[in-house]
Amino acid sequence: MIRSASLITLAALAAALTACSPPADKTPAAEASAAATTVAASPDVHPFTIGALQAYALRDGRLTVPNDNKTLGVGRTQAEVSAVLTAAGLSADKIDLDIQPLLVRDGERVVLFDTGAGGQMGTEGRLLASLRAAGVEPAQITDILISHGHGDHVGGLLDASGTLIFPNAAIRMTAAEWAALKANKDMAALVAGITPKVQTFQPGAQVLPNILAVAVNGHTPGHTAYEITSGDQSLLYIGDTAHHSVISVQQPDWTIAFDGDAPTAQASRKVLLQGAAERNTRIYAVHFPWPGLGRVTKQGETLVWTPES
Numbered sequence: 001m002i003r004s005a006s007l008i009t010l011a012a013l014a015a016a017l018t019a020c021s022p023p024a025d026k027t028p029a030a031e032a033s034a035a036a037t038t039v040a041a042s043p044d045v046h047p048f049t050i051g052a053l054q055a056y057a058l059r060d061g062r063l064t065v066p067n068d069n070k071t072l073g074v075g076r077t078q079a080e081v082s083a084v085l086t087a088a089g090l091s092a093d094k095i096d097l098d099i100q101p102l103l104v105r106d107g108e109r110v111v112l113f114d115t116g117a118g119g120q121m122g123t124e125g126r127l128l129a130s131l132r133a134a135g136v137e138p139a140q141i142t143d144i145l146i147s148h149g150h151g152d153h154v155g156g157l158l159d160a161s162g163t164l165i166f167p168n169a170a171i172r173m174t175a176a177e178w179a180a181l182k183a184n185k186d187m188a189a190l191v192a193g194i195t196p197k198v199q200t201f202q203p204g205a206q207v208l209p210n211i212l213a214v215a216v217n218g219h220t221p222g223h224t225a226y227e228i229t230s231g232d233q234s235l236l237y238i239g240d241t242a243h244h245s246v247i248s249v250q251q252p253d254w255t256i257a258f259d260g261d262a263p264t265a266q267a268s269r270k271v272l273l274q275g276a277a278e279r280n281t282r283i284y285a286v287h288f289p290w291p292g293l294g295r296v297t298k299q300g301e302t303l304v305w306t307p308e309s
Helices: 004-019 029-036 078-087 127-133 175-183 185-197 262-279
Strands: 045-050 053-058 061-066 072-074 094-099 102-106 109-113 143-145 170-174 198-201 206-208 211-215 224-230 233-237 293-299 302-307
Touching (some): 045 224, 053 127, 053 224, 170 175, 175 198, 185 198, 262 293
Parallel strands (some): 170 198
Antiparallel strands (some): 061 094, 102 109, 206 211, 211 224
16 A cells, blocks of 8 residues: 555645646747757657757667566566567567657756766667767756666766766756765765766756656655646656556556665556546656657557657
């Protein structure tokens, strides 16, 4: 059973997804759309717009894990997971999780959502090349919004020598997530390198004029999504609320090994995905198949991921 505090948090999540409305950007949407199209789409850069804001999916790499019930579908059988994968036309031998941080140009701000794995965890480390292909140098990033402190989201903050890769960026995350990072001895070098740049906020904060933090509890102590709004358009960057476009969406109650508090994470995932389907929310999913842009829809009683064409 979910604890009463978790029930309150889930109610707050549902309310936030319904009611969040940051101030609108004043730049004409046509101007932003034209600017976005000056960057050509490529295998590593996918330009799109959110109202008047320019946005880009940036490829960093891919995590591949075996279908052995040790990562996704923990506590289920291999046959159960395989059935879900093969019904969607996917291989039952392995599970692929893409990594694509999000870039948003918002007036004078150049905002990066998460930083990928930095070439660690068996990934390709393509973020910086993708960023430059989108016409942005690392020193031009003004704000980095961290969903949470796992290595495939903060691995790109420092180079191998411990130097900041984005020297002019404020690194923003929830106070709870920063506390958890500082308490993690394995992250001591990262903490030392980024401390001067870290700025924390509370769940649900208006982080930037067009960007609202949306608490999605359970994955890590301070995991957050971000709602980006311009005019009457919005995009929800979901962080690690859901990892796989089929398993996580169609079976949100199934346990994933990365969730620190699995029951709370599962409940949060259900609330977010069901709410997104009901409200036709446009979603950016950092681990879904490239470029991670789409919506959750209902097919009968089942939720499914519908990529944006």
